[in-house]
Amino acid sequence: MSARPTSKPRARRQTPEARPYHHGDLRRVLIDAALQLAAEGVEVSVREAARRAAVSPGAPFRHFPNRDALMAAAAEEAQRRFRTEIEAALGEAPAADPLGRFRAFGIAYLRWAMRNPAHFEIISTGRYFAHGSSPELTRDNAELIALTEQMLADAAAQGLLRSADLKRIQIAGRALVYGFARMNLDGHFPRWGVEEGEIERMAEGVIDLFISGIARPD
Amino acid sequence: MSARPTSKPRARRQTPEARPYHHGDLRRVLIDAALQLAAEGVEVSVREAARRAAVSPGAPFRHFPNRDALMAAAAEEAQRRFRTEIEAALGEAPAADPLGRFRAFGIAYLRWAMRNPAHFEIISTGRYFAHGSSPELTRDNAELIALTEQMLADAAAQGLLRSADLKRIQIAGRALVYGFARMNLDGHFPRWGVEEGEIERMAEGVIDLFISGIARPD
DNA sequence: TCCTCATGTAAGCATCGATTACATTTGGGG
DNA sequence: CCCCAAATGTAATCGATGCTTACATGAGGA
DSSP: OTTOSSSSOOOOOOOGGGOSSOTTTHHHHHHHHHHHHHHTTOOOOHHHHHHHTTOOTTGGGGTOSSHHHHHHHHHHHHHHHHHHHHHHHHHTSOTTOHHHHHHHHHHHHHHHHHHOHHHHHHHHSOTTTSSSSOHHHHHHHHHHHHHHHHHHHHHHHTTOBSOSOHHHHHHHHHHHHHHHHHHHHTTOTGGGTOOGGGHHHHHHHHHHHHHHHHBOOO | OOOOOSSOOOOSSOOGGGOSSOTTOHHHHHHHHHHHHHHTTOOOOHHHHHHHTTOOTTGGGGTOSSHHHHHHHHHHHHHHHHHHHHHHHHHTSOTTOHHHHHHHHHHHHHHHHHHOHHHHHHHHSOTTTSSSSOHHHHHHHHHHHHHHHHHHHHHHHTTOBSOSOHHHHHHHHHHHHHHHHHHHHTTOTGGGTOOGGGHHHHHHHHHHHHHHHHBOOO
16 A cells, blocks of 8 residues: 555554654653643652653754643643633633622632643643743643633622722732642641632632622622 | 861850851741742752752751641741731721721732732642641731631621621632732733733722622722 | 655763762760 | 771662653654
8 A cells, every 4th residue: 555655545543552752742742741730649750751651851952942832732732631620610600690600700710720730830830831831831821810800800890899909819819719728738737727618608708708708799 | 177276265156157068057047048939930949949048958857757748938028017017007997997907908918919929829839738748837927817807796796897797808808819910820811911010909999899899898 | 666754762961869888087084 | 995887877779750962763744
């Protein structure tokens, strides 16, 4: 079947097990390995990721200029998963109820962070794509931020808020939710007397407290 | 340089500069070096700390069983400084005004975190003394936590709070303040549209927003 | 079929944390 | 006052890591 150079022939597809070279998808394989390592609580090293991909220690550097680039790519992937989850949750929240959407957003955020702590960490650590490292991710992130802005603007337009300083509310809400997620990540909850099984309920409680704090009493 | 003048000036107390062996205060010197490295934004390594102390790479391990122990000690020292600052701020806040104390606490917390980000990080990262590594530090921390509890209990006793769920308020407040500090640490503020010079003011705003949210309207 | 380039390998460098055997300093007891 | 034992620091070394360079190979286009 090598006779047909011009047309699209020959899916000479090898079985995946049979190919020694990853051939371009090593990149993806390495990213998955990095995410898996993180999820296992293991310190992510380039060599270990290579090991999981059954590839030489130098191979990853064909696809990533350095370790941080690999971590950044892993963070991008994690952020993608995070975002799809958020959007799914938001898809079920009626647009007519901006504070309800705000709440749904916060709860989805914390649920994901509680259940994927290692992935949440590499997303948020900021060591990897703090500035403009990944345009796609920067845009992705900006869209999520814009979403929260929109929800607050809608709420304000409906007269649901006690304060008109939307930016302050936005930052406070984000700090609340991020801080809660990081308290979990950084192992603070035991010393604050929050038991393991109590955390997700506390997450909801904290969000509700915040929302009732910014909402205009009717 | 082994020409040792056997009849050394008998001064039991040598000037600190003149002694080749640190003699027990290497420990302190290494801790300071670690804190200084962190403050400079340099990755803290045992070797570099040893280098700053003008001592061999193996010397630190006479004083710390491993790197984490050094970091834990550095974290202890940072926490000590943090705590003195908090207590100073609280010393000026009248006991009769629990919400005012709460506010002063939060503002002192954030001011210190904004101005000593690297030290704040090694305090909070939790990698070092998450569980019971340092009894002293655990107790120290528990006292600060108890302080917030007391302030909220006082506020509740004076009927200043809208909600009776003090634990929820406590965790929310802590998450808010911790999240704000970490947003700064992790470089999130640029993408949330908070300028450098605006951060401390925003910190106050966010705390005031929170307090006005939990306070009973009079 | 052959050639080229992307992909992976092999080997090596520097750094780091950590351990071990050895040297030196110090302070207290004879 | 001296000497010795413990405390402290040194030197050499190990294994792991990030990263680079020189080389091998295999896949797909001409």
